[in-house]
Amino acid sequence: MNLEPVQPAAPQRPVRHRRLTGIVANRIRETCRYDTRLWRSGIAGPWLISFAACSALMLGTPTGLGRPADLMLAAGAGTVLLAAAGLLAAALLALAALRLPRLFTGCLLGSAGIVMVILCNADITAGASAIAAAALAVLGAALGIAIGLLRTGKFLPGLLLIAALSTLPFIPADGSRLEHGAAADRSVDAGPGNGAAAPLAADNPGLPGAYAYRSFTYGSGSDRHRAEYGSGASVRSAPADASSYIKKWSPLRTLFWGFGPESLPLNGRVWMPEGDGPFPLVLIVHGNHMMEDFSDGGYAYLGELLASRRFIAISLDENFLNYSAWSGIPDNDHKLRAWIILKHLEQLASFSDTPDNPFYSKIDFAKTALVGHSRGGQAVAMAADAQRWFKDDPALQSAGRFHISAVAAMAPTDQTVGGEQAQLHDVSYMALQGARDGDIHDFYGDRQYIRSFYSSHTDTFKTTLYIGDANHSQFNSDWGLLDLAPPAGLFLNRSHIMNAEEQRQIAKVYISAFLERALHGRREYSGLFRDYRSGLSWLPRSTAYFNRYQDGGFRIIAGFDEDRDKATPASGGVITASGIHWTEETAKDREGGSKGTFGALLERRNDEAGEALYRIALSRGPAVDAALYGADGLSFSMANLTSGSGSGLPPQVEIELADRLGIKARLSLSAVMTPLPLPKTRFARTPWLEKRISGGKYGEPSEAVFQTYELSFDLFHKRNPAFDPAQVAQITFYLRGNRDAVMLDDIGFYSGGGTHPLPTQTALIRPD
DSSP: OOOOOOOOOOOOOOOHHHHHHHHHHHHHHTTTTTOOHHHHHHTHHHHHHHHHHHHHHHHHSOOSSOHHHHHHHHHHHHHHHHHHHHHHHHHHHHHTTOOSOHHHHHHHHHHHHHHHHHHHTTTBOHHHHHHHHHHHHHHHHHHHHHHHHHHTTOHHHHHHHHHHHHTSOSSOOTTOEEOSSSHHHHSOOOOGGGTOOOOOSSOOTTSOOSOOEEEEEEEOSOOSSOGGGTTTOSEEOOOBOOTTTOOOOOHHHHHHHSOOGGGBOOOEEEEEESSSOOEEEEEEEOOOOBTTSOOGGGGHHHHHHHHHTTOEEEEEOOGGGSBBTTTBOOTTHHHHHHHHHHHHHHHHHHHHTSTTSTTTTTEEEEEEEEEEETHHHHHHHHHHTTHHHHTTOHHHHHHTTSOEEEEEEESOOOOOBTTBOOOEESOEEEEEEETTOSSSOSOTHHHHHHTEEOOTTOOOOEEEEEETTOOSGGGSTTSOSOSSOTTGGGGBOOTTSOOHHHHHHHHHHHHHHHHHHHTSOOGGGHHHHHOGGGGGGGSOSSSOEEEEEEOTTEEEEEOSOSOSOTTSOTTSEEEEEESSEEEEEEEEOTTSOEEEEEEEEEEOOTTOOSOOEEEEEEOOSHHHHHHHTTOOEEEEEEEEOGGGGTOOSOOOEEEEEEETTOOEEEEEHHHHOOOOOOOEEOOBSSHHHHTTBGGGTTOSSOOOOOEEEEEEHHHHHHHOTTOOGGGEEEEEEEEOSTTOEEEEEEEEEEOSSOOOOOOOOOEEEOOO
C-alpha cells in the first residue's frame, strides 16, 4: 500500500490590510490620549480665533437679518468648521503617532486654515494670509493655554499670561504713516505774515439756519425691511420699470427685496423747511456700500442742516443697486444710479402738482442741486449730463422740468460708462476728497472738475477741496471708520484718520456754502472756495487743505493741453527756460494713471548751473490784450513735488512780472503762502502689507494735487510802483532751492468778473 505524507494545515493569519486597519483604529481611538484637561479647556483659544474670523467675514458680508443674527451665524459656522477641521487634523496627527495634545493641536491648525481661507478670499495675498493665520494661531494657542491654566486652578501663571497677551497689538502699525515733518508741517498756513485771507463776512454755513423743518419719507409702501418706506411712508410713490436696463438680477436679490427690476421702488428721506416756499431742491445719493447695510440714512446730518437753511433735502434710497456678497450687483449699475435720480425727479414733479401732497407748490424747479458720495458722486454728474445716456428715455423729458444748476461730489468714482464720461456745461461743480481714502484712493473728482466748462456770462463756478486726513466712509455717518469691508478692512491703518465729526463738519461747511452760493445766490461765500483760509474758523485746523477754484474771470495764458509743443503757450508767445530740467507731461494719480491734464514739470537738479528759471514771453495781440483787460492779478496752479526729491523743504519759488518797458516786480511765493507738502499716505497697517492687500491697488503714497495761487497785481505794484500791470509782457518763475521740483498748470490772469471757460485752482493771496 502506497501512502503519501500529509502536509499539516498552515496556521490562519490576519491578512495585512486587516492588521493595518486594526492599527489605524487603535490610533484613532487614542486621538485624545494626550489631551489632558488643560489642553481640552485650551481649545477655547482656537475657537475664539475661528469665531473672530467668521465674525469679521459676516460683518463684511451681512445677511440682512441684523447684526445679532449675523454674529450667531458666525459662532455656529466657526464652531462647525473648527470641529470638522480640528477633528480631521487631530486624526491625522494620531495616525502619525505624534506624542502631543492632538485635538488641541488639530484645532489650532484648523483655526489657522479657516483664517487663511477667509483672508485669501478677501483679496489678501496668500503669503500675507499665511503669516496672519500663523500669527493668529499662536495667539489662539496662548489664549488657550491661559484658559487651560485657569480651569485647572493655576491662576497665577494663567493671569500672568493673559496680562502679557493684553499688551500685544494684533498687527503693528510701524511705518504706516509717511508725513513730512511734525504736525506743524501739516497744519494750515494762515499766519498774517503768510498772506492770510480776511475772514468772510458771513455766518458759519456749517451751523443750523433759522428755519424750522419737518422730516418724513415717501416710498413704495411695501418695503420688507424698513417701516419708513413701508407702512410708515407719508407719501406713496410709483415703482420704476428698469427691465430695459437690467439683464443681471439675481433671484436671491428678488428674495431679499421682494421685487425685481420691473418694479424698483422710489424711496426718499425728506427734510423740508416749514413755510410756503417754493424752496430749492437738493437730492443726496449714496454710494456702493453693502446692500444689506442700508446707506441712505447716513446723510441726515446734511439733510437737517440744509432744511434749516431753506432747502428741501432728500436722501435717495438706491440700496437695491448695491453690491451683496450673496447676490452680486446688477449689471449697468453706474447708469442705473443716474437713471433712478431722473425717476425721482419725475416723481417729485408729480408730487408738486398734487394738492394735499406735502410737496404741493413747495419745489423751486429753477434751482436744483445733486449731491453724491462715492458711486453716487459719479451718478449725480451723469444725471446732470443725462442727455449723453438717456436722450430717448421719457424720464429725461420729465426731469427736464428741473434746472440742475449745481453738482457736489464726496470722494466720487469716475468710470467710463458706455464709452462716455460726464461733461458739465454751465453747472457749478464741487468735489471733496480725503488723502486717506482707502476705497477711492485716487482723486477722481479732479477729473470731473477738468471736464466742467462754462459759457460766457454765466454765474457758475467750480471748486475742489483735498483734505489731508479725511477718509472715504466717514462722509456717511452709518458707514463707520473702515473704507474696505471686513476682514480686509481690518488691515487698513486707521490711527491717523481724522475724527468723524470733524470730517463731517468739513462736509457741512463746504456743501452748505456751495449750495448757498449756487442756489441762493449768496456771493459772500465765494471767498471760501477761492481760499479756504477765509473760512478757517469754521474748519478743523489740524489737517492740510488743497484748494482749487475757477469761475468766468480766469483768462488762460498757458494750459499745456492745447498741443505738445512745449515752447509755445496757449495765448501765443515763447516759453524758455534755463538752469532747470523741464518737460510737459500728464499729472499722475497714485497708480500712475493720467489725471486728465498736462502740466509743466520743472526740476532743479544738482548738476544745473546758473539761475533756474521758467519764462513765458507774451506775444502782442488781441488775445493777450483781452486777457489783461480788467484783470486783477496773476493766477497759476502748482503741485509741490519737491518733497519727492528728498529735501523735505518747500520749494523756494519766486514770481516776476515785467511790463513792455522792461520794468520788473518780483514776489517770493513763501512770503505770501508757503506751499504745503503733498500728503503721503500708507493705507495698510505696515509697509509690507501695502502691496499685499486689495490687489496691491494703492500704488504710490501720493499723487499730483494742485494748489493755485491768485497773486494780486497790487502786490507787484507795491514792490515796484513803476511797474504797469496793464502792460504785462513777461512772466518768470524762479526756483531758488536746490532740488526744487514743481508742476505748473493753468497759468493766466483772473478778475472778479468776466467769463472764460478754462480751469484754475486757487488759494487767494491778497495784499496786506
